[in-house]
Amino acid sequence: MNRRGLDLMKCKLLSHSPLEVDDLAAIDALHYEQRRLEAGSYILREGDPSKICPVLFSGFAFRHKITANGGRQIVAVKMPGDALDFQSIFVRHADHCLQALTQIEIATVRIEDIERLFVDYPNIARAIVVDIVIEASIGREWLLNIGRRNGFTRIAHLLCEIHFRLAITGTGLLADKLPLTQEQLADLLGLSPVHVNRCLKALELRGAIVRQGRSVRIRDLGALRSIAEFTDLYLHSDDS
Amino acid sequence: MNRRGLDLMKCKLLSHSPLEVDDLAAIDALHYEQRRLEAGSYILREGDPSKICPVLFSGFAFRHKITANGGRQIVAVKMPGDALDFQSIFVRHADHCLQALTQIEIATVRIEDIERLFVDYPNIARAIVVDIVIEASIGREWLLNIGRRNGFTRIAHLLCEIHFRLAITGTGLLADKLPLTQEQLADLLGLSPVHVNRCLKALELRGAIVRQGRSVRIRDLGALRSIAEFTDLYLHSDDS
DNA sequence: CGCAGCATTGACAGGGGTCAATTGGCGTGG
DNA sequence: CCACGCCAATTGACCCCTGTCAATGCTGCG
Numbered sequence: 001m002n003r004r005g006l007d008l009m010k011c012k013l014l015s016h017s018p019l020e021v022d023d024l025a026a027i028d029a030l031h032y033e034q035r036r037l038e039a040g041s042y043i044l045r046e047g048d049p050s051k052i053c054p055v056l057f058s059g060f061a062f063r064h065k066i067t068a069n070g071g072r073q074i075v076a077v078k079m080p081g082d083a084l085d086f087q088s089i090f091v092r093h094a095d096h097c098l099q100a101l102t103q104i105e106i107a108t109v110r111i112e113d114i115e116r117l118f119v120d121y122p123n124i125a126r127a128i129v130v131d132i133v134i135e136a137s138i139g140r141e142w143l144l145n146i147g148r149r150n151g152f153t154r155i156a157h158l159l160c161e162i163h164f165r166l167a168i169t170g171t172g173l174l175a176d177k178l179p180l181t182q183e184q185l186a187d188l189l190g191l192s193p194v195h196v197n198r199c200l201k202a203l204e205l206r207g208a209i210v211r212q213g214r215s216v217r218i219r220d221l222g223a224l225r226s227i228a229e230f231t232d233l234y235l236h237s238d239d240s
Numbered sequence: 241m242n243r244r245g246l247d248l249m250k251c252k253l254l255s256h257s258p259l260e261v262d263d264l265a266a267i268d269a270l271h272y273e274q275r276r277l278e279a280g281s282y283i284l285r286e287g288d289p290s291k292i293c294p295v296l297f298s299g300f301a302f303r304h305k306i307t308a309n310g311g312r313q314i315v316a317v318k319m320p321g322d323a324l325d326f327q328s329i330f331v332r333h334a335d336h337c338l339q340a341l342t343q344i345e346i347a348t349v350r351i352e353d354i355e356r357l358f359v360d361y362p363n364i365a366r367a368i369v370v371d372i373v374i375e376a377s378i379g380r381e382w383l384l385n386i387g388r389r390n391g392f393t394r395i396a397h398l399l400c401e402i403h404f405r406l407a408i409t410g411t412g413l414l415a416d417k418l419p420l421t422q423e424q425l426a427d428l429l430g431l432s433p434v435h436v437n438r439c440l441k442a443l444e445l446r447g448a449i450v451r452q453g454r455s456v457r458i459r460d461l462g463a464l465r466s467i468a469e470f471t472d473l474y475l476h477s478d479d480s
Numbered sequence: 481c482g483c484a485g486c487a488t489t490g491a492c493a494g495g496g497g498t499c500a501a502t503t504g505g506c507g508t509g510g
Numbered sequence: 511c512c513a514c515g516c517c518a519a520t521t522g523a524c525c526c527c528t529g530t531c532a533a534t535g536c537t538g539c540g
Binding site: 150151191192194195198213214 | 527528529530531536537538
Protein backbone atom coordinates (compact mmCIF):
# COMPACT_ATOMS: atom_id res chain seq x y z
CA MET A 1 0.00 0.00 0.00
CA ASN A 2 1.06 3.54 -0.77
CA ARG A 3 2.73 5.03 2.28
CA ARG A 4 3.89 8.21 0.60
CA GLY A 5 1.33 10.23 2.54
CA LEU A 6 2.58 9.26 5.97
CA ASP A 7 6.14 9.84 4.77
CA LEU A 8 5.15 13.35 3.79
CA MET A 9 3.65 13.86 7.22
CA LYS A 10 6.84 12.65 8.88
CA CYS A 11 8.73 15.06 6.64
CA LYS A 12 6.48 17.93 7.73
CA LEU A 13 6.79 17.08 11.43
CA LEU A 14 10.56 16.67 11.12
CA SER A 15 10.83 20.09 9.54
CA HIS A 16 9.93 21.67 12.86
CA SER A 17 10.38 19.01 15.56
CA PRO A 18 13.10 16.49 16.37
CA LEU A 19 11.73 12.95 16.21
CA GLU A 20 13.65 9.81 17.14
CA VAL A 21 13.68 6.45 15.37
CA ASP A 22 11.05 4.95 17.65
CA ASP A 23 8.79 7.96 17.18
CA LEU A 24 8.92 7.45 13.43
CA ALA A 25 8.34 3.74 13.90
CA ALA A 26 5.24 4.48 15.97
CA ILE A 27 3.88 6.65 13.18
CA ASP A 28 4.63 3.94 10.64
CA ALA A 29 2.77 1.45 12.80
CA LEU A 30 -0.43 3.53 12.70
CA HIS A 31 -3.45 1.72 11.37
CA TYR A 32 -5.40 3.73 8.86
CA GLU A 33 -7.88 3.53 6.03
CA GLN A 34 -7.11 5.19 2.77
CA ARG A 35 -9.84 6.95 0.85
CA ARG A 36 -10.15 9.02 -2.27
CA LEU A 37 -12.50 12.01 -2.26
CA GLU A 38 -13.74 14.21 -5.08
CA ALA A 39 -13.12 17.95 -5.11
CA GLY A 40 -15.72 19.64 -2.94
CA SER A 41 -16.42 16.66 -0.66
CA TYR A 42 -16.91 17.51 2.97
CA ILE A 43 -14.53 15.85 5.42
CA LEU A 44 -15.99 17.52 8.50
CA ARG A 45 -18.84 19.93 9.13
CA GLU A 46 -19.13 22.69 11.70
CA GLY A 47 -20.65 21.24 14.86
CA ASP A 48 -19.63 17.65 14.07
CA PRO A 49 -18.27 15.62 16.96
CA SER A 50 -14.59 14.73 16.69
CA LYS A 51 -13.99 11.13 15.71
CA ILE A 52 -11.19 10.91 13.14
CA CYS A 53 -7.94 12.63 12.29
CA PRO A 54 -7.37 12.54 8.54
CA VAL A 55 -3.93 12.97 7.01
CA LEU A 56 -3.69 14.43 3.51
CA PHE A 57 -1.78 12.18 1.10
CA SER A 58 -2.31 14.10 -2.10
CA GLY A 59 -4.27 17.13 -3.23
CA PHE A 60 -5.38 20.21 -1.31
CA ALA A 61 -8.03 20.75 1.35
CA PHE A 62 -9.32 23.80 3.20
CA ARG A 63 -11.17 24.93 6.29
CA HIS A 64 -14.00 27.40 5.95
CA LYS A 65 -16.66 29.18 7.93
CA ILE A 66 -19.92 30.71 6.76
CA THR A 67 -21.75 33.85 7.80
CA ALA A 68 -25.50 33.71 8.47
CA ASN A 69 -26.12 35.65 5.25
CA GLY A 70 -24.04 33.29 3.16
CA GLY A 71 -20.59 34.86 3.02
CA ARG A 72 -17.91 32.21 2.97
CA GLN A 73 -14.40 32.67 4.33
CA ILE A 74 -11.66 30.13 3.86
CA VAL A 75 -9.60 30.18 7.06
CA ALA A 76 -6.87 27.66 6.24
CA VAL A 77 -5.43 25.70 3.33
CA LYS A 78 -3.88 22.29 3.85
CA MET A 79 -1.34 20.63 1.60
CA PRO A 80 0.00 17.12 0.99
CA GLY A 81 1.51 15.77 4.21
CA ASP A 82 -0.62 17.93 6.50
CA ALA A 83 -2.65 16.39 9.27
CA LEU A 84 -6.07 17.86 8.76
CA ASP A 85 -7.45 17.94 12.22
CA PHE A 86 -5.15 17.41 15.14
CA GLN A 87 -7.37 19.78 17.08
CA SER A 88 -10.16 17.20 17.27
CA ILE A 89 -8.10 15.53 19.97
CA PHE A 90 -8.70 18.52 22.19
CA VAL A 91 -12.20 19.83 21.63
CA ARG A 92 -15.52 18.11 21.40
CA HIS A 93 -17.00 19.78 18.34
CA ALA A 94 -15.64 21.19 15.10
CA ASP A 95 -15.85 24.98 14.91
CA HIS A 96 -15.50 25.04 11.13
CA CYS A 97 -15.99 22.97 8.00
CA LEU A 98 -13.25 20.94 6.35
CA GLN A 99 -13.55 20.32 2.65
CA ALA A 100 -11.58 18.87 -0.26
CA LEU A 101 -10.28 21.59 -2.58
CA THR A 102 -9.07 19.31 -5.34
CA GLN A 103 -9.47 15.58 -5.67
CA ILE A 104 -7.64 14.24 -2.63
CA GLU A 105 -6.41 11.05 -1.01
CA ILE A 106 -6.61 10.90 2.75
CA ALA A 107 -5.73 8.41 5.44
CA THR A 108 -8.24 8.34 8.26
CA VAL A 109 -6.71 7.49 11.59
CA ARG A 110 -8.92 6.86 14.62
CA ILE A 111 -8.73 9.65 17.14
CA GLU A 112 -7.95 7.18 19.95
CA ASP A 113 -4.84 6.03 18.12
CA ILE A 114 -3.56 9.57 17.80
CA GLU A 115 -4.41 10.23 21.44
CA ARG A 116 -2.34 7.19 22.40
CA LEU A 117 0.61 8.54 20.43
CA PHE A 118 0.11 11.87 22.17
CA VAL A 119 0.28 10.26 25.59
CA ASP A 120 2.99 7.67 24.97
CA TYR A 121 5.43 9.57 22.76
CA PRO A 122 6.48 12.95 24.18
CA ASN A 123 8.32 13.93 21.02
CA ILE A 124 5.27 13.25 18.89
CA ALA A 125 3.07 15.08 21.37
CA ARG A 126 5.33 18.08 21.06
CA ALA A 127 5.40 17.82 17.26
CA ILE A 128 1.62 17.77 17.16
CA VAL A 129 1.36 20.88 19.29
CA VAL A 130 4.04 22.64 17.24
CA ASP A 131 1.95 21.83 14.19
CA ILE A 132 -1.10 23.40 15.81
CA VAL A 133 0.90 26.45 16.88
CA ILE A 134 2.28 26.98 13.39
CA GLU A 135 -1.18 26.79 11.86
CA ALA A 136 -2.26 29.42 14.36
CA SER A 137 0.68 31.59 13.36
CA ILE A 138 -0.31 31.32 9.72
CA GLY A 139 -3.83 32.35 10.72
CA ARG A 140 -2.44 35.47 12.38
CA GLU A 141 -0.55 36.41 9.23
CA TRP A 142 -3.78 35.95 7.26
CA LEU A 143 -5.50 38.35 9.64
CA LEU A 144 -2.81 40.92 8.89
CA ASN A 145 -3.09 40.17 5.20
CA ILE A 146 -6.87 40.53 5.01
CA GLY A 147 -7.12 43.35 7.52
CA ARG A 148 -4.33 45.61 6.35
CA ARG A 149 -3.23 44.87 2.78
CA ASN A 150 -5.03 45.80 -0.42
CA GLY A 151 -6.19 43.25 -2.96
CA PHE A 152 -3.11 43.45 -5.17
CA THR A 153 -0.61 42.97 -2.34
CA ARG A 154 -2.84 40.47 -0.61
CA ILE A 155 -2.83 38.06 -3.53
CA ALA A 156 0.93 38.40 -3.96
CA HIS A 157 1.37 37.51 -0.32
CA LEU A 158 -0.81 34.43 -0.58
CA LEU A 159 1.06 33.18 -3.64
CA CYS A 160 4.36 33.57 -1.79
CA GLU A 161 3.04 31.69 1.20
CA ILE A 162 1.79 28.77 -0.85
CA HIS A 163 5.08 28.61 -2.67
CA PHE A 164 7.13 28.47 0.51
CA ARG A 165 4.85 26.01 2.23
CA LEU A 166 5.00 23.65 -0.72
CA ALA A 167 8.77 24.01 -0.70
CA ILE A 168 8.86 22.40 2.76
CA THR A 169 7.97 19.03 1.28
CA GLY A 170 10.02 19.45 -1.86
CA THR A 171 8.10 21.30 -4.56
CA GLY A 172 7.23 24.95 -4.85
CA LEU A 173 4.64 26.88 -6.78
CA LEU A 174 7.23 27.94 -9.35
CA ALA A 175 6.96 24.46 -10.79
CA ASP A 176 3.26 23.80 -10.41
CA LYS A 177 0.13 25.65 -11.22
CA LEU A 178 -2.16 27.01 -8.55
CA PRO A 179 -5.00 24.59 -7.75
CA LEU A 180 -7.48 27.33 -6.87
CA THR A 181 -10.29 28.88 -8.87
CA GLN A 182 -10.66 32.64 -8.70
CA GLU A 183 -13.80 32.20 -6.66
CA GLN A 184 -11.88 30.15 -4.11
CA LEU A 185 -9.10 32.74 -4.07
CA ALA A 186 -11.76 35.33 -3.37
CA ASP A 187 -13.19 33.40 -0.42
CA LEU A 188 -9.69 32.92 0.84
CA LEU A 189 -8.70 36.57 0.66
CA GLY A 190 -11.92 38.25 1.68
CA LEU A 191 -12.41 39.72 -1.82
CA SER A 192 -14.93 39.30 -4.62
CA PRO A 193 -14.16 37.01 -7.56
CA VAL A 194 -14.25 39.93 -9.96
CA HIS A 195 -11.69 41.87 -7.99
CA VAL A 196 -9.42 38.85 -7.75
CA ASN A 197 -9.49 38.73 -11.52
CA ARG A 198 -8.53 42.40 -11.78
CA CYS A 199 -5.64 41.96 -9.36
CA LEU A 200 -4.33 38.86 -11.10
CA LYS A 201 -4.34 40.80 -14.34
CA ALA A 202 -2.34 43.56 -12.68
CA LEU A 203 0.14 41.04 -11.27
CA GLU A 204 0.62 39.60 -14.76
CA LEU A 205 1.20 43.07 -16.19
CA ARG A 206 3.93 43.55 -13.60
CA GLY A 207 5.54 40.31 -14.79
CA ALA A 208 5.17 38.58 -11.42
CA ILE A 209 2.91 35.78 -12.61
CA VAL A 210 1.77 34.10 -15.85
CA ARG A 211 -1.76 33.00 -16.58
CA GLN A 212 -2.47 30.41 -19.24
CA GLY A 213 -5.98 29.17 -19.65
CA ARG A 214 -7.44 28.76 -16.20
CA SER A 215 -4.16 28.35 -14.37
CA VAL A 216 -1.80 30.70 -12.57
CA ARG A 217 1.92 30.18 -12.26
CA ILE A 218 4.61 32.22 -10.51
CA ARG A 219 7.00 33.79 -13.00
CA ASP A 220 9.13 36.13 -10.89
CA LEU A 221 9.23 35.10 -7.25
CA GLY A 222 11.47 38.05 -6.35
CA ALA A 223 8.97 40.52 -7.75
CA LEU A 224 6.14 38.81 -5.91
CA ARG A 225 8.06 38.86 -2.63
CA SER A 226 8.84 42.53 -2.90
CA ILE A 227 5.25 43.41 -3.80
CA ALA A 228 4.05 41.47 -0.76
CA GLU A 229 6.98 42.42 1.50
CA PHE A 230 7.01 38.71 2.24
CA THR A 231 9.03 37.18 5.08
CA ASP A 232 8.67 33.52 5.99
CA LEU A 233 9.38 34.00 9.70
CA TYR A 234 5.79 33.19 10.59
CA LEU A 235 6.03 29.76 8.97
CA HIS A 236 8.55 28.74 11.68
CA SER A 237 10.04 26.34 9.17
CA ASP A 238 13.39 26.07 10.94
CA ASP A 239 12.15 26.33 14.51
CA SER A 240 12.25 23.51 17.01
CA MET B 241 0.93 38.10 47.96
CA ASN B 242 -2.00 38.52 45.62
CA ARG B 243 -2.81 35.18 44.01
CA ARG B 244 -5.99 36.31 42.35
CA GLY B 245 -4.35 36.12 38.91
CA LEU B 246 -3.39 32.47 39.15
CA ASP B 247 -6.84 31.71 40.49
CA LEU B 248 -8.33 33.34 37.42
CA MET B 249 -6.07 31.22 35.22
CA LYS B 250 -7.18 28.07 37.00
CA CYS B 251 -10.75 29.22 36.46
CA LYS B 252 -10.11 29.67 32.74
CA LEU B 253 -8.41 26.30 32.36
CA LEU B 254 -11.15 24.57 34.36
CA SER B 255 -13.77 26.07 32.08
CA HIS B 256 -12.56 23.83 29.26
CA SER B 257 -10.42 21.08 30.82
CA PRO B 258 -10.84 18.76 33.82
CA LEU B 259 -8.04 19.33 36.33
CA GLU B 260 -7.47 17.27 39.49
CA VAL B 261 -6.47 18.46 42.94
CA ASP B 262 -2.79 17.77 42.40
CA ASP B 263 -2.85 19.61 39.05
CA LEU B 264 -4.21 22.67 40.79
CA ALA B 265 -1.64 22.27 43.57
CA ALA B 266 1.14 22.17 40.99
CA ILE B 267 -0.12 25.43 39.52
CA ASP B 268 -0.30 26.99 42.95
CA ALA B 269 3.27 25.92 43.61
CA LEU B 270 4.54 27.81 40.58
CA HIS B 271 7.20 30.37 41.31
CA TYR B 272 6.62 33.68 39.64
CA GLU B 273 7.42 37.36 39.74
CA GLN B 274 4.64 39.87 39.73
CA ARG B 275 5.02 43.07 37.75
CA ARG B 276 2.91 46.06 36.88
CA LEU B 277 3.15 47.51 33.37
CA GLU B 278 1.80 50.74 31.92
CA ALA B 279 -0.63 50.74 28.99
CA GLY B 280 1.34 50.38 25.79
CA SER B 281 4.33 48.56 27.29
CA TYR B 282 5.75 45.78 25.17
CA ILE B 283 5.83 42.33 26.74
CA LEU B 284 7.32 40.61 23.71
CA ARG B 285 8.46 41.74 20.29
CA GLU B 286 8.31 39.92 16.97
CA GLY B 287 11.48 37.90 16.55
CA ASP B 288 12.26 37.75 20.27
CA PRO B 289 13.45 34.42 21.60
CA SER B 290 11.05 32.66 23.96
CA LYS B 291 12.03 32.88 27.60
CA ILE B 292 9.01 33.62 29.76
CA CYS B 293 5.33 32.81 29.91
CA PRO B 294 3.40 35.71 31.44
CA VAL B 295 -0.02 35.27 32.97
CA LEU B 296 -2.38 38.23 32.99
CA PHE B 297 -3.62 39.12 36.49
CA SER B 298 -5.54 42.27 35.69
CA GLY B 299 -6.09 44.50 32.68
CA PHE B 300 -6.07 43.70 28.97
CA ALA B 301 -3.27 42.85 26.53
CA PHE B 302 -3.12 42.19 22.80
CA ARG B 303 -1.04 40.61 20.04
CA HIS B 304 -0.32 42.58 16.92
CA LYS B 305 1.57 42.41 13.66
CA ILE B 306 2.76 45.23 11.43
CA THR B 307 2.91 45.54 7.66
CA ALA B 308 6.08 46.89 6.03
CA ASN B 309 4.26 50.12 5.20
CA GLY B 310 3.07 50.63 8.75
CA GLY B 311 -0.41 49.10 8.83
CA ARG B 312 -1.08 47.53 12.20
CA GLN B 313 -3.40 44.61 12.80
CA ILE B 314 -4.35 43.37 16.24
CA VAL B 315 -4.62 39.57 15.98
CA ALA B 316 -5.71 38.65 19.51
CA VAL B 317 -6.97 40.22 22.72
CA LYS B 318 -6.17 38.68 26.09
CA MET B 319 -8.16 39.16 29.29
CA PRO B 320 -7.59 38.69 33.01
CA GLY B 321 -6.70 35.06 33.73
CA ASP B 322 -5.29 34.39 30.27
CA ALA B 323 -1.84 32.95 29.86
CA LEU B 324 -0.23 35.28 27.36
CA ASP B 325 2.20 33.06 25.59
CA PHE B 326 1.91 29.33 26.01
CA GLN B 327 3.14 29.02 22.45
CA SER B 328 6.66 30.09 23.46
CA ILE B 329 7.07 26.59 24.82
CA PHE B 330 6.88 25.26 21.30
CA VAL B 331 8.61 27.65 18.93
CA ARG B 332 11.92 29.42 19.15
CA HIS B 333 10.92 32.93 18.13
CA ALA B 334 7.85 35.10 18.53
CA ASP B 335 5.97 35.70 15.27
CA HIS B 336 4.14 38.75 16.61
CA CYS B 337 4.30 41.48 19.23
CA LEU B 338 2.60 41.30 22.61
CA GLN B 339 1.65 44.56 24.25
CA ALA B 340 -0.28 45.91 27.23
CA LEU B 341 -3.61 47.42 26.21
CA THR B 342 -4.47 48.96 29.56
CA GLN B 343 -2.38 49.15 32.67
CA ILE B 344 -1.83 45.50 33.58
CA GLU B 345 -0.43 43.23 36.24
CA ILE B 346 1.32 40.10 35.06
CA ALA B 347 3.04 37.16 36.66
CA THR B 348 6.10 36.04 34.75
CA VAL B 349 6.77 32.34 35.01
CA ARG B 350 9.98 30.86 33.66
CA ILE B 351 9.43 28.86 30.52
CA GLU B 352 11.27 25.84 32.01
CA ASP B 353 8.77 25.71 34.86
CA ILE B 354 5.85 25.59 32.46
CA GLU B 355 7.62 22.99 30.35
CA ARG B 356 8.04 20.87 33.46
CA LEU B 357 4.30 21.13 34.18
CA PHE B 358 3.65 20.17 30.56
CA VAL B 359 5.76 17.03 30.86
CA ASP B 360 4.81 15.93 34.38
CA TYR B 361 1.10 16.72 34.49
CA PRO B 362 -0.85 15.25 31.56
CA ASN B 363 -4.03 17.08 32.52
CA ILE B 364 -2.24 20.40 32.56
CA ALA B 365 -0.53 19.58 29.28
CA ARG B 366 -3.92 18.94 27.78
CA ALA B 367 -5.38 22.10 29.27
CA ILE B 368 -2.54 24.14 27.80
CA VAL B 369 -3.10 22.71 24.34
CA VAL B 370 -6.85 23.22 24.60
CA ASP B 371 -6.12 26.84 25.45
CA ILE B 372 -3.96 27.16 22.33
CA VAL B 373 -6.60 25.46 20.20
CA ILE B 374 -9.34 27.78 21.46
CA GLU B 375 -7.27 30.85 20.72
CA ALA B 376 -6.78 29.49 17.20
CA SER B 377 -10.53 29.00 16.90
CA ILE B 378 -11.12 32.59 17.91
CA GLY B 379 -8.60 33.64 15.28
CA ARG B 380 -10.59 31.76 12.64
CA GLU B 381 -13.77 33.55 13.65
CA TRP B 382 -11.92 36.86 13.36
CA LEU B 383 -10.88 35.92 9.83
CA LEU B 384 -14.54 35.38 8.99
CA ASN B 385 -15.44 38.62 10.73
CA ILE B 386 -12.86 40.75 8.94
CA GLY B 387 -13.11 38.98 5.62
CA ARG B 388 -16.85 38.72 5.22
CA ARG B 389 -18.76 41.12 7.47
CA ASN B 390 -19.20 44.85 7.00
CA GLY B 391 -18.03 47.40 9.54
CA PHE B 392 -21.33 47.71 11.35
CA THR B 393 -21.82 43.97 11.85
CA ARG B 394 -18.14 43.46 12.49
CA ILE B 395 -18.09 45.74 15.52
CA ALA B 396 -21.26 44.20 16.89
CA HIS B 397 -19.67 40.78 16.63
CA LEU B 398 -16.54 41.88 18.46
CA LEU B 399 -18.53 43.41 21.29
CA CYS B 400 -20.48 40.18 21.69
CA GLU B 401 -17.28 38.15 21.76
CA ILE B 402 -15.66 40.31 24.42
CA HIS B 403 -18.81 40.17 26.51
CA PHE B 404 -19.00 36.38 26.39
CA ARG B 405 -15.32 35.88 27.02
CA LEU B 406 -15.42 38.12 30.05
CA ALA B 407 -18.42 36.19 31.29
CA ILE B 408 -16.26 33.05 31.54
CA THR B 409 -14.45 34.49 34.56
CA GLY B 410 -17.49 36.16 36.06
CA THR B 411 -18.07 39.59 34.58
CA GLY B 412 -19.45 40.60 31.23
CA LEU B 413 -19.27 43.74 29.16
CA LEU B 414 -22.80 44.71 30.17
CA ALA B 415 -21.35 45.77 33.50
CA ASP B 416 -18.07 47.31 32.40
CA LYS B 417 -17.03 49.77 29.80
CA LEU B 418 -14.92 48.78 26.86
CA PRO B 419 -11.20 49.36 27.49
CA LEU B 420 -10.40 50.10 23.84
CA THR B 421 -9.91 53.40 22.04
CA GLN B 422 -11.52 53.75 18.64
CA GLU B 423 -8.08 53.60 17.06
CA GLN B 424 -7.43 50.26 18.74
CA LEU B 425 -10.85 49.02 17.67
CA ALA B 426 -9.90 50.00 14.14
CA ASP B 427 -6.63 48.07 14.23
CA LEU B 428 -8.51 45.14 15.64
CA LEU B 429 -11.20 45.08 13.00
CA GLY B 430 -9.23 46.02 9.92
CA LEU B 431 -11.05 49.36 9.62
CA SER B 432 -10.06 53.02 9.90
CA PRO B 433 -10.65 54.95 13.13
CA VAL B 434 -13.07 57.28 11.37
CA HIS B 435 -15.19 54.43 10.12
CA VAL B 436 -15.25 52.80 13.54
CA ASN B 437 -16.68 56.05 14.83
CA ARG B 438 -19.38 56.07 12.16
CA CYS B 439 -20.36 52.48 12.94
CA LEU B 440 -20.45 53.05 16.70
CA LYS B 441 -22.77 55.96 16.09
CA ALA B 442 -25.01 53.74 14.01
CA LEU B 443 -25.01 51.06 16.72
CA GLU B 444 -26.04 53.66 19.27
CA LEU B 445 -28.87 54.87 17.02
CA ARG B 446 -30.10 51.29 16.89
CA GLY B 447 -30.12 51.21 20.67
CA ALA B 448 -27.59 48.40 20.91
CA ILE B 449 -24.92 50.34 22.78
CA VAL B 450 -24.51 53.55 24.79
CA ARG B 451 -21.57 55.91 24.52
CA GLN B 452 -20.80 58.33 27.31
CA GLY B 453 -17.65 60.38 27.11
CA ARG B 454 -14.94 58.12 25.75
CA SER B 455 -16.48 54.87 26.81
CA VAL B 456 -18.72 52.31 25.17
CA ARG B 457 -21.14 50.09 27.02
CA ILE B 458 -23.50 47.38 25.81
CA ARG B 459 -27.11 48.39 26.25
CA ASP B 460 -29.08 45.69 24.44
CA LEU B 461 -27.15 42.44 24.18
CA GLY B 462 -29.97 40.77 22.28
CA ALA B 463 -29.96 43.44 19.60
CA LEU B 464 -26.20 43.20 19.31
CA ARG B 465 -26.35 39.42 18.97
CA SER B 466 -28.93 39.55 16.27
CA ILE B 467 -27.05 42.23 14.34
CA ALA B 468 -23.91 40.12 14.48
CA GLU B 469 -25.68 36.77 14.14
CA PHE B 470 -23.50 35.81 17.06
CA THR B 471 -23.06 32.22 18.26
CA ASP B 472 -20.54 31.32 20.92
CA LEU B 473 -19.82 27.84 19.58
CA TYR B 474 -16.33 28.85 18.52
CA LEU B 475 -15.40 29.83 22.07
CA HIS B 476 -15.67 26.17 23.07
CA SER B 477 -16.56 27.33 26.56
CA ASP B 478 -18.20 24.06 27.60
CA ASP B 479 -15.95 21.68 25.68
CA SER B 480 -13.57 19.27 27.31
C1' DC C 481 -19.69 19.38 -30.97
C1' DG C 482 -22.37 21.42 -27.52
C1' DC C 483 -22.94 22.50 -22.86
C1' DA C 484 -21.67 23.97 -18.15
C1' DG C 485 -18.90 26.41 -15.49
C1' DC C 486 -15.06 29.49 -14.92
C1' DA C 487 -12.73 33.67 -16.53
C1' DT C 488 -12.96 38.30 -18.35
C1' DT C 489 -14.66 42.82 -19.05
C1' DG C 490 -17.31 47.18 -18.62
C1' DA C 491 -20.42 50.10 -16.18
C1' DC C 492 -21.89 51.66 -12.10
C1' DA C 493 -22.48 52.19 -7.10
C1' DG C 494 -21.33 52.09 -2.39
C1' DG C 495 -18.62 50.99 1.60
C1' DG C 496 -14.95 52.53 3.62
C1' DG C 497 -10.37 55.36 3.50
C1' DT C 498 -8.18 59.87 3.86
C1' DC C 499 -7.75 64.59 5.12
C1' DA C 500 -8.63 68.25 7.90
C1' DA C 501 -11.08 71.01 11.00
C1' DT C 502 -13.62 71.05 15.27
C1' DT C 503 -15.21 69.43 19.56
C1' DG C 504 -14.86 67.42 23.91
C1' DG C 505 -12.77 64.99 27.98
C1' DC C 506 -9.33 64.75 31.26
C1' DG C 507 -4.95 65.14 33.56
C1' DT C 508 -1.60 68.50 35.01
C1' DG C 509 0.28 72.54 36.77
C1' DG C 510 -0.34 77.05 38.39
C1' DC D 511 -10.21 75.40 41.72
C1' DC D 512 -9.48 76.97 37.27
C1' DA D 513 -6.80 77.29 32.86
C1' DC D 514 -4.20 75.13 29.76
C1' DG D 515 -2.83 71.57 26.63
C1' DC D 516 -2.97 67.13 24.83
C1' DC D 517 -5.16 63.40 22.94
C1' DA D 518 -9.30 60.95 21.58
C1' DA D 519 -13.71 61.53 19.41
C1' DT D 520 -16.57 63.61 15.99
C1' DT D 521 -17.94 65.44 11.66
C1' DG D 522 -18.02 66.82 6.72
C1' DA D 523 -16.10 66.57 2.18
C1' DC D 524 -14.25 63.95 -1.16
C1' DC D 525 -12.59 60.02 -3.62
C1' DC D 526 -10.91 55.44 -4.50
C1' DC D 527 -10.85 50.62 -3.80
C1' DT D 528 -13.73 47.03 -4.13
C1' DG D 529 -18.47 44.93 -4.71
C1' DT D 530 -22.36 44.05 -7.77
C1' DC D 531 -24.58 43.13 -12.05
C1' DA D 532 -24.68 41.57 -16.44
C1' DA D 533 -22.94 40.40 -20.83
C1' DT D 534 -19.42 37.92 -23.32
C1' DG D 535 -15.40 34.78 -23.95
C1' DC D 536 -13.06 30.58 -22.99
C1' DT D 537 -12.14 25.81 -22.16
C1' DG D 538 -12.44 21.34 -20.70
C1' DC D 539 -15.47 17.52 -20.54
C1' DG D 540 -19.08 14.40 -21.82
